[in-house]
Amino acid sequence: MATIQSVANEPEQHPDVALVERVKTGDISAYDELVRKYERQIFRIAQHITQNREDAEDVMQDAFLKAYEKLDQFQGNSKFYTWLVRIAVNESLMRLRKRRTGKMVSIDEDIETDEGSVPRDLADWAPDPEQNYTQAELAEILRKTIQGLPPGFRVVFVLRDVDGLSTEETAESLGLSVPAVKSRLLRARLQLRERLARYFKRKKVAREKGVKSDVH
Amino acid sequence: MTCTEFLAMLDDMIDNTVSREMRSDLQEHLRGCEHCEVTLNTTRKTIEIYRSHEIYEMPTNLRDRLHKAIMERCKKGC
Numbered sequence: 001m002a003t004i005q006s007v008a009n010e011p012e013q014h015p016d017v018a019l020v021e022r023v024k025t026g027d028i029s030a031y032d033e034l035v036r037k038y039e040r041q042i043f044r045i046a047q048h049i050t051q052n053r054e055d056a057e058d059v060m061q062d063a064f065l066k067a068y069e070k071l072d073q074f075q076g077n078s079k080f081y082t083w084l085v086r087i088a089v090n091e092s093l094m095r096l097r098k099r100r101t102g103k104m105v106s107i108d109e110d111i112e113t114d115e116g117s118v119p120r121d122l123a124d125w126a127p128d129p130e131q132n133y134t135q136a137e138l139a140e141i142l143r144k145t146i147q148g149l150p151p152g153f154r155v156v157f158v159l160r161d162v163d164g165l166s167t168e169e170t171a172e173s174l175g176l177s178v179p180a181v182k183s184r185l186l187r188a189r190l191q192l193r194e195r196l197a198r199y200f201k202r203k204k205v206a207r208e209k210g211v212k213s214d215v216h
Numbered sequence: 217m218t219c220t221e222f223l224a225m226l227d228d229m230i231d232n233t234v235s236r237e238m239r240s241d242l243q244e245h246l247r248g249c250e251h252c253e254v255t256l257n258t259t260r261k262t263i264e265i266y267r268s269h270e271i272y273e274m275p276t277n278l279r280d281r282l283h284k285a286i287m288e289r290c291k292k293g294c
Contacts (some may be wrong), residue, residue, distance in 0.1 A: 026292060040274050043282075045273040056272070070279045119223070119255045132266060136290060142271045161263045174290055176291045186227045193255070200261070 016080040023071055026118055035064050038081060041163055042088045048158045049092035049151055052099070059095055082165065085173040096151070106130065106201035119190060121197035129200030145195045153188035160185050217245040222252045230260060 016037075022030035039060060044058035065076075065082050072082055130138050146154055159170040160181070171181045228234045229242055250266050260261050 018223065028287070031290060032287055035283060039279060039283060039286075043274050043279075044270070044272045057278070060282055061286055061289075065289055068290050119251070122251045122254050124254050125258050125261060129261070131270075134256075135269075138269060139271050142266060143270055146266070146271070157266070162266055189227070189259050189262060190255075192266070193259045196262055196265070197258065200258075 014079055017076060020071065020074060020076070020080055020117065023068075028169070031068060034080065038084060039064070041081075044212040045088055045155065045158060045163070046086060046092045046095075048146070048154050049089065050095050050099075051147055052095075055092070055095040055099070059088060059091045062091050066091070068166075079169065081172050082169045085159065085163075086175070089174060119194065121194055121199065121201065123201040126202050133199075141196070141199055145192060148195060149188060149191055153184050153191065156181055157188040157192065161189070209215040217242055219245075219252055221243075222249070223255070223276060226235065226256065229256065230263070 016034065019030045019157065020036050023034070042063055043056055043060045046056035046063070047053070048055055050059065063084065067089050071086075074080065126132070133141065146157070149157070156170060156176075159165045159173060160167065165173065167178055167181050167185075170176075170185075171178045174181070176184075225234065225238065229239070234242065244254065253278060267271060
C-alpha cells in the first residue's frame with residue numbers, strides 16, 4: 001500500500017522512469033516495452049540523418065543496444081527518449097562519416113546559407129495541395145524535398161516538428177544551444193516551404209509540366 | 217512592424233509562444249500584408265503535411281525482425 005501511495009503522490013513522473021527502473025533491476029520485459037514504444041521514431045531519425053535504409057537499420061539496433069548497456073549512466077535528469085535520441089543521432093553521424101570518408105559530418109557546424117531566409121515564392125497554395133498527388137507521389141516529393149536540406153536543418157525540423165520534442169529537448173538531444181535550434185528551425189521551415197511551393201502553389205499557368213525533376 | 221520583423225517572430229507565432237500584445241501586433245501586420253499571410257499559412261501547411269505523412273514507414277516485418285534482434289542481444293547481455 002505504501003508503495004502505491006508514494007507513486008500516486010508523484011504525478012509528474014514520466015511513465016518511462018518506472019520502465020527504466022524495472023530494466024535496471026533486471027526486468028528485460030520492461031526494455032522490450034521501451035524498444036517497442038520508440039523503435040519507429042528512432043528508425044525515422046536515423047533515416048533522416050543517414051538517408052540510407054541499411055544504415056538506419058544498423059543505427060536503430062546499435063542505439064538500443066548502447067542505451068541498454070549504458071542504462072546505469074542514465075540519471076533521469078532528462079527524459080529517457082531525449083537521452084536515447086542523442087545516442088541515435090551520434091550513431092547516425094558515425095555511419096554518415098564512414099560513408100563519406102574524409103569528409104567531416106557534423107550537425108553543430110554553422111551552416112552558411114541564406115536560402116529561405118527571405119521568402120521568395122509568395123503565391124498561395126491550393127486548399128488541399130496534397131490531393132493532387134497519390135500517396136506514393138506525395139511521399140516521394142516530401143522525401144526529396146527534405147533530403148535537399150543540410151543534415152543539421154533536417155534533424156532539427158524532424159525532432160521539433162515531426163517528433164514533437166520541445167526546443168529545449170531538441171537542443172539537449174543534439175548538443176546544441178537553444179538559440180541555435182531556434183535559428184535552424186526557422187530556416188528549415190522556410191526552406192521546406194519554399195521548395196514545396198513548387199509543387200503545391202496554385203497553378204496559374206497550365207504549362208507547368210515536369211516540375212517533379214526540379215527538386216534536388 | 218516590417219516584414220523582416222514579422223518573419224523573425226514567425227516561429228513564435230506558429231508555436232503559439234508570443235505574448236498577447238505581440239500577437240496583436242503580428243495580426244495587425246498580417247491584415248495589411250498578403251505576402252506575410254501567405255508565408256505564415258504555407259509554413260503552417262508545410263509542418264502539417266510532414267507531421268501527417270510518414271515518409272520513412274517501417275514495414276511490420278522489418279520492425280519485427282529488428283525488434284527481435286535487439287531483444288535477443290540484450291538478453292545475452294549485448
